[in-house]
Amino acid sequence: MAEPLRIALAGLGTVGVGVIRLIETNRDMIAARAGRPIEIVAVTARERGKDRGVDLSPYAWVDDMQAMATRADVDVVLELVGGSDGPALTLARAALDAGKGFVTANKAMVAHHGLELAELAAMKQAAFAFEAAVAGGIPVVKGLREGTAANALDRIYGILNGTCNYILSEMEQTGADFGEMLASAQEKGYAEADPTFDIEGVDAAHKLAILAAIGFGTRIDFEAVRTEGITQVRAHDIAQADSLGYVIRLVGIATLSGEGEARRLLQRVRPCLVPFRHPLAAVTGPTNAVVAEGDFSGRLLFQGAGAGDKPTASAVVADLIDIARGQAGAPFSVPSTSLVECAPADPGERIGRDYIRFTVADRPGVLAEITAAMRDAGVSIESLIQRGRDTEGGNVAVAMVTHEGPEHCVGKALDLLEGSASLTAPPLVMPILKD
Amino acid sequence: MAEPLRIALAGLGTVGVGVIRLIETNRDMIAARAGRPIEIVAVTARERGKDRGVDLSPYAWVDDMQAMATRADVDVVLELVGGSDGPALTLARAALDAGKGFVTANKAMVAHHGLELAELAAMKQAAFAFEAAVAGGIPVVKGLREGTAANALDRIYGILNGTCNYILSEMEQTGADFGEMLASAQEKGYAEADPTFDIEGVDAAHKLAILAAIGFGTRIDFEAVRTEGITQVRAHDIAQADSLGYVIRLVGIATLSGEGEARRLLQRVRPCLVPFRHPLAAVTGPTNAVVAEGDFSGRLLFQGAGAGDKPTASAVVADLIDIARGQAGAPFSVPSTSLVECAPADPGERIGRDYIRFTVADRPGVLAEITAAMRDAGVSIESLIQRGRDTEGGNVAVAMVTHEGPEHCVGKALDLLEGSASLTAPPLVMPILKD
Structure with missing residues (x-):
């Protein structure tokens, strides 16, 4: 069997521990699917002494997280520290810069810096993968x-x-x-x-x-x-x-x-x-x-x-298997x-239907005022529900569903009602998902 | 951009035509994702003259389907002919034997001969992929x-x-x-x-x-x-x-x-x-x-x-993109x-709950006979529904749901009732899916 894929793992929270457990539990199966063993060689976290329920003695402990990026015995750095910037980002840049593969579950960092990291990875011909950053265990x-x-x-x-x-x-x-x-x-x-x-x-x-x-x-x-x-x-x-x-x-x-x-x-x-x-x-x-x-x-x-340690670990290790197979893409x-x-x-240019809920004072003329604003803004009402006086403070909830139309008309209607004494709380607008 | 991935397409039914349409419609996007263009170079089907609603003139027409397998200008043979054996299988073997990639939507052939073809593909280091064989467009x-x-x-x-x-x-x-x-x-x-x-x-x-x-x-x-x-x-x-x-x-x-x-x-x-x-x-x-x-x-x-031509084409071309990327696996x-x-x-060793529907003559003692057989076979009944006389021929439908138990007990109960004059049609057993 080919050389193992060697992993440095940064971050030993629930997901980090989940990854260790997964790699231990399914070791042989993973090796069969990846075409070679996947081995954690080094780990790091803020506190060394803490009992995490897994045996860390097989792995080198690294005090300085950033040192993971340049270890000669590491092929892929796995970041499970979190945070859009700070140590996670420093590690990501250093690992890719050193030509290591980089795998992360860090959605905030990928959302903010994913493009920069992808460019760096391409330049260095290094793998960069983040299946676990979106929707946990779902591939x-x-x-x-x-x-x-x-x-x-x-x-x-x-x-x-x-x-x-x-x-x-x-x-x-x-x-x-x-x-x-x-x-x-x-x-x-x-x-x-x-x-x-x-x-x-x-x-x-x-x-x-x-x-x-x-x-x-x-x-x-x-x-x-x-x-x-x-x-x-x-x-x-x-x-x-x-x-x-x-x-x-x-x-x-x-x-x-x-x-x-x-x-x-x-x-x-x-x-x-x-x-x-x-x-x-x-x-x-x-x-x-x-x-x-x-x-x-x-x-x-x-x-x-x-979410959850086990599903997230499943996604992380799927990325590692792709990298081991040479299929990171x-x-x-x-x-x-x-x-x-x-x-x-x-x-505002979205064409759709909306649900709008007003919280209003329970007195005559309120409905006329709201529906007039709708008319003036060009919003067509499909259905209207006025509920009894069962919300707090004697207010009434009036909900309506609009016919399909441009969203800026709804905005205009709410602008017209802005400051009206009839409305006792800001209205809530929710779109109706198109089937 | 790298050399195109050149495809020979066998079978011009709705899916074959769907693949041609997809590759034409999304040509540039596919090339960007695949890292190189994907081009159909040759096509074949039983009838040449038939109007299929797509222009076939850009592609070489091949009369002998089996000749696709050895064309020097082809990297991947795409089989959309169907049938577990016969020409589809002959083509699969010949294409892989010639070291071509082979992609198919043919579930019957993969179910019967997939292992043999996978072994041949491995020996020849050729790609073999069949995303479209299972569940249409779902990856x-x-x-x-x-x-x-x-x-x-x-x-x-x-x-x-x-x-x-x-x-x-x-x-x-x-x-x-x-x-x-x-x-x-x-x-x-x-x-x-x-x-x-x-x-x-x-x-x-x-x-x-x-x-x-x-x-x-x-x-x-x-x-x-x-x-x-x-x-x-x-x-x-x-x-x-x-x-x-x-x-x-x-x-x-x-x-x-x-x-x-x-x-x-x-x-x-x-x-x-x-x-x-x-x-x-x-x-x-x-x-x-x-x-x-x-x-x-x-x-x-x-x-x-x-199913459907477009979803199936989506799955077929996803396989081609994987192959173009060198990620077939x-x-x-x-x-x-x-x-x-x-x-x-x-x-019989399955432990579960079952729904059993009997079609029985509408006369006294039938329920007693059925429930006695259940008891003798060790089947515990969770609920029982006897419906009125509304099925054909004056029969009555008696449905029951069993408690969790081994399936062979249900089989034994039905064996005990085999040949009973009370049952006017064979019973239907359906398992209850475990949540």
Whole structure:
């Protein structure tokens, strides 16, 4: 059998330990599939002494993480430290610069610096892979980079954050409100103590930017992702969506439109109304799912565990096997020099239907005021639900669904209502996912 | 840009024409992703003159299909002729023997001769790929060969035949019976004039045998697949399953059990009761879906169009792109010499729950006779439904669901009832898919 592929592992949190366990558990099978053994030779983490439940004695301990990058006995540096910048990025640059392969699960770093790292990897003819950075154990980076490679994709979307999906589907099951379910998610380990990146949609935005770059062949543009989280979604939104035939999910959507110079990319993470019959409606709990729509493949769905030490380790080691096989390929499917710059689309030009929920004072004339603003802005109302006085402080929730139209009209209607004494809280707009 | 990858295309049915259209439509994008152009240089089919809606003049026409295999101007032979043996197999052997790459969508041939062809390909260091042979446009061969490569899988299952799934989900929607929906599927082009291979489960069995070999690293063993089709499923079975919280789907299931010498492989295609909450329950119409359960990845689902010219072309060209990139890899994930022989499991040893439907004469004592046989065979009944006299000829349908137990007990119960005058038609047993 050929020479082993030798790995330096930086970061011994749950995922790092998961990778060690996986490589130990499935050692022979991995060697058979990779064509050669995959061996961890060196490890590093902040604290050496900590008991992590695995025996680290077979591996060289390295105190200075950055020293991993230049060890002569290492072929691939595996970064599981996290953080978009700082030590992870320094390590990535140093490893690739030294011509080592570089594998990471770090979505923030790939979203911010993936293009630079891909260019460096190409220059050094080094492998750079990040399957684990998107949707945990689901092989969707490979799916888009290789599986759909023959297709022009025009839409990539999905449920990219398990924490939000857990909270939303639990709200759906229990009728409880957001705050209560967030606390429950934290208790069960599905949400961090500081859940900001998850519930505000930033984590999903990292993943969406990566998928869009791979699927569309565009230069990764995380800054252009427009992001809204789920903190404004209320139990009565979920109930009203249900009565209309929808569930609410946090969906990242990337859409490519136009041709040539006029090509535009829209990247958004927002809570959306998903029709019951759509496959994403059936995705509950901390599961992730990605849909890619190709001109020949049609709609493809990839679904599975979006996080967790074992699924993430599965994705990390799949990358290592690809590298061992000599099949790593271009990280974004095409050479990084071929990735094209694509200007962000104006979201106002989106043509679609929206759910709008107003929180209003319970007095005569409020509905007339709202519907007049809609009319003046050119928004056509498909259905309107006024609920009884059961929200806090004697306010009433008025929800409506618009007919298909340009999104900027909805924006204009809300501008017209801005400052109105009838509205006791900012309205919430959620798009209806096109089937 | 590097030299083009030159393709000889055998077979100009809908898929062959789809491949020509795809390669023409997405030419530049494919070249960017593949690192070099992919060019069809020669084509062949039975009839030369036929109008296929595409211009064949750019390609050399070859009258003798077998001559494709040895043309000096060809790198890869693409076989879209079909048939497990005959000209397709002769071409496969000749192409690989000549050291050409060989790509096919031919599930029957791969199921019967895939191991031989993989061995020949390895000997000649030629690429051999068949993504399109399983589940149309879904990149599930790649998913199992590479995406889950770090995992020991213990179960691979899915909806592998679009015709059956269309018929069953239409029966569910309309309440109509099998024959009526088969006719409707034929009218709409979802079923062939001779639907035997589809409705008897043979097509799904071909695909299952291929997936099992890739996922488990076993020598492909199509003969060992135990296959039952959907012709015995009645509208009242679907109604009764529904009342119990299930839909009926034709599911191919491959399960690996035991260790070392005692390792056993169970491969079966059968109509199954699928719990509403299971992702396969949401798969309707001609869609396919494959679930792989890995020890680290957990449950992964791959879903999409299972057939059709465009999705199949998408899968075929993905294989060509892999070959152009030099990333074809071992067709069954490990070198064919490493694939292990695995004896078939005894299906009677399966521990599970079953749905059993009896068609019985409507007279006193019948239920007592059936339940006594169950008791004597050691089958424990979880629930029992006796419907009114609404089936043909004054018979009554009695359905029951068993508690978990060994399948051979159910077989024994049916043996005890064999020849009983109370049973007016053979019973139908369908397993309940484990969640």
